[in-house]
Amino acid sequence: xxxxxxxxxxxxxxxxxxxxxxxxxxxxxxxxxxxxxxxxxxxxxxxxxxxxxxxxxxxxxxxxxxxxxxxxxxxxxxxxxxxxxxxxxxxxxxxxxxxxxxxxxxxxxxxxxxxxxxxxxxxxxxxxxxxxxxxxxxxxxxxxxxxxxxxxxxxxxxxxxxxxxxxxxxxxxxxxxxxxxxxxxxxxxxxxxxxxxxxxxxxxxxxxxxxxxxxxxxxxxxxxxxxxxxxxxxxxxxxxxxxxxxxxxxxxxxxxxxxxxxxxxxxxxxxxxxxxxxxxxxxxxxxxxxxxxxxxxxxxxxxxxxxxxxxxxxxxxxxxxxxxxxxxxxxxxxxxxxxxxxxxxxxxxxxxxxxxxxxxxxxxxxxxxxxxxxxxxxxxxxxxxxxxxxxxxxxxxxxxxxxxxxxxxxxxxxxxxxxxxxxxxxxxxxxxxxxxxxxxxxxxxxxxxxxxxxxxxxxxxxxxxxxxxxxxxxxxxxxxxxxxx
Numbered sequence: 001x002x003x004x005x006x007x008x009x010x011x012x013x014x015x016x017x018x019x020x021x022x023x024x025x026x027x028x029x030x031x032x033x034x035x036x037x038x039x040x041x042x043x044x045x046x047x048x049x050x051x052x053x054x055x056x057x058x059x060x061x062x063x064x065x066x067x068x069x070x071x072x073x074x075x076x077x078x079x080x081x082x083x084x085x086x087x088x089x090x091x092x093x094x095x096x097x098x099x100x101x102x103x104x105x106x107x108x109x110x111x112x113x114x115x116x117x118x119x120x121x122x123x124x125x126x127x128x129x130x131x132x133x134x135x136x137x138x139x140x141x142x143x144x145x146x147x148x149x150x151x152x153x154x155x156x157x158x159x160x161x162x163x164x165x166x167x168x169x170x171x172x173x174x175x176x177x178x179x180x181x182x183x184x185x186x187x188x189x190x191x192x193x194x195x196x197x198x199x200x201x202x203x204x205x206x207x208x209x210x211x212x213x214x215x216x217x218x219x220x221x222x223x224x225x226x227x228x229x230x231x232x233x234x235x236x237x238x239x240x241x242x243x244x245x246x247x248x249x250x251x252x253x254x255x256x257x258x259x260x261x262x263x264x265x266x267x268x269x270x271x272x273x274x275x276x277x278x279x280x281x282x283x284x285x286x287x288x289x290x291x292x293x294x295x296x297x298x299x300x301x302x303x304x305x306x307x308x309x310x311x312x313x314x315x316x317x318x319x320x321x322x323x324x325x326x327x328x329x330x331x332x333x334x335x336x337x338x339x340x341x342x343x344x345x346x347x348x349x350x351x352x353x354x355x356x357x358x359x360x361x362x363x364x365x366x367x368x369x370x371x372x373x374x375x376x377x378x379x380x381x382x383x384x385x386x387x388x389x390x391x392x393x394x395x396x397x398x399x400x401x402x403x404x405x406x407x408x409x410x411x412x413x414x415x416x417x418x419x420x421x422x423x424x425x426x427x428x429x430x431x432x433x434x435x436x437x438x439x440x441x442x443x444x445x446x447x448x449x450x451x452x453x454x455x456x457x458x459x460x461x462x463x464x465x466x467x468x469x470x471x472x473x474x475x476x477x478x479x480x481x482x483x484x485x
Contacts, residue, residue, distance in 0.1 A: 001181065001200075001207070005155050005168045009185055012156040012244035021240060022116050022151050025249040028258060029115035031056030036259055053269040054262045057346070057360075058115065058251050061353045065234075065250060066111035068384055069391045072103065073425030076399060080418050086406045087399060096402050100146040106232075106398075109148045110391065113232040116151035117247035121394075122169050122184065123147075123228040123401050125220075125409065136220060138409035144402060147171070151246065154231075157187060159245030164231050178203050180210075186229055193227050195220040226404050230397035235390040236354075254352035261345035268338035277330055354383035384426075392422045 002018075005011045027033040037052045075092065078084040089095040097103070106121070113119030127141040149169050158166035168185040183198040196219050201208045212218055222228055233247030240248065251258065288296045343362065350359035356379040399420055406412035436457060442448035451465035460468065 001168075001170055001183065002155055004207070005157065005183075005185070009157050009166075009168065009187065011168075012159050013246075014242045014244060017240070017242055017244060017246065018152060021249075021252075022246075024255075025058075025116045025252065026152065028058040028251065028255065029062060029112075031059060037262070052262055053266045055265050055342075057261055057349060058258055059111075061251055061349070061355065062111045062115040064355065064359070065114045065353075065387070066107050068380075069387055069424070070103070070107050070110050070395075071425055073427075074103070074395075075423045076395065077421050077423060078399075078418070079420070080415055083403060083406070083412060083414055083418060086410070086412050087402055096144045096146075096406075099143070102146060102398070105146070105148050106395070110232055112150050113247065114234050114250040117233060117238070117249045117252075118151040118154055119232040120149040120154050120167070120169060121146050121230045121232075121398055122149060122186075123398070123405065125405065127215075128409065136217075136409065138411070142409060144405055146398070154246070156245040157185065162245065164245045165227070167229065167231075169229070181207070186227055188225075188227075191221065192223045192225055195222065195228065223408065224401075224404050226400050227397070228401050228405075230394050230401065232394040233390055235386045251349075251353050254349055257345060257348045257352055261342065261349055264338065264341040264345050268335075268342060271334050271338055351379070354379065354387075356380040388424055392424075395422050396420060 002011060002013050002015050005013075024033070031054055032051075037054060038049060039052065040047045040049050042048075076088060076097075078087060085095060087095045088097045109119040109121065124145045124147060125136060125138075126143045126145050127139065129137040129139045129142070147169075149171070153170040154164075155168040155170070156164045156166075157168060158164070166185075166187045168183055171182045173180040173182055179202045181200045181202045183200065185196045185198070187194055187196070197212055197216055198218075199210050199212050201210045234250045236248050236250065238246065238248040240252075286298045289299045291297055339362075346360040346362075347357045351357040356377050358377075359380065403412070403414055403418075403420075407414045439448055439453055439456065443450055443453050450469050451462060454460050454465035454468060455462060458465070458468075
């Protein structure tokens with residue numbers, strides 16, 4: 001597919017990058033990289049294949065980043081009520097975003113983007129009308145649909161200043177048991193972005209272009225300078241040559257640590273498995289029994305379910321007579337050493353993935369002060385603020401594309417000076433109590449106005465904050481001082 005796009009549209013991507021890196025990251029995200037996790041042993045008769053026990057921490061790292069950067073408290077603020085209702089409904093759970101389960105799917109997309117370096121959302125019009133000149137128009141049945149695309153389905157066509165400006169997006173389909181690949185190519189031409197659709201029959205590994213199904217146009221001229229797609233990626237520089245503008249997995253530089261972690265965890269589990277109690281019996285306490293198949297089987301007292309082993313012949317053998325008839329052996333489990341090894345690898349992993357070196361702690365039972373808490377998580381705070389930049393750009397790209405479609409196809413009145421901003425929940429990376437106390441002190445020192453404090457911490461508008469302060473002062477309850485700047 002990459003070569004087809006290259007020959008028809010031009011292309012920045014290289015197939016080797018997908019097979020050598022994106023597929024590698026995907027395997028680690030899934031928790032099983034066969035060249036590492038599968039190994040063989042020889043039991044003296046034949047080679048047996050075994051799999052390492054794994055903590056699957058690559059996925060956990062990406063889950064945590066997605067939870068930090070895009071969660072249920074993330075809000076989009078749009079400076080026009082009608083536009084806001086169109087995009088996200090009255091309470092932020094409806095509109096176009098609500099119909100497409102955006103916040104749930106976008107969180108999952110950020111997780112996959114941090115795992116495989118890149119993710120994308122494409123915006124499509126369903127059930128649109130067609131004018132006589134071939135352009136689209138909105139109808140009562142027209143709907144906006146968002147498609148969520150993983151890195152392996154993205155083929156960059158053009159890249160400017162490190163940003164993908166034109167791209168092809170692949171998706172797999174099944175129809176009556178046959179495999180098809182749908183390809184939509186977004187390119188910029190005079191007058192705005194153009195989307196061209198292609199369908200390929202990929203049964204048995206072959207690739208043959210076939211006619212599009214009814215209702216799907218081969219070409220859509222959006223008339224918009226804003227692309228109908230948005231790219232999500234971690235805010236880290238991709239140091240892999242010939243990356244074609246694709247992003248870098250957040251754990252790419254920690255692959256050796258992931259291997260060390262799984263080796264340490266595998267050793268912990270193996271020691272527990274091999275550390276089972278072992279019972280050694282003198283030969284005099286074991287009876288050889290002939291089975292129906294003519295095979296001699298050693299039978300111990302427990303095997304026959306009786307306390308008295310009546311067929312033991314006395315006198316007992318003098319072999320190893322300094323030992324008891326039954327000898328119990330309890331191997332050491334080395335829990336402490338193995339746990340310390342696992343914890344060390346977890347510290348390395350969280351550090352390498354930008355979460356700080358104490359993000360995964362299973363042996364910390366002490367209570368720390370707010371200052372210690374903030375200091376210990378300084379790396380996480382700095383990296384989270386860095387990643388907020390690209391995540392904000394991704395969300396805003398989706399919002400502006402939806403607003404443009406609403407204006408052009410649904411008659412939505414969009415003010416020219418409309419403001420749109422994304423407000424993230426940063427309580428997961430800061431100590432909210434410590435910041436609140438700092439703001440209280442700023443109010444006492446007249447460095448922050450009381451109304452600013454109420455607007456920030458109580459979510460009030462400026463008028464509401466002024467009214468509350470006036471009411472408090474009227475009751476002679478002046479906790480913050482006068483509202484003087």
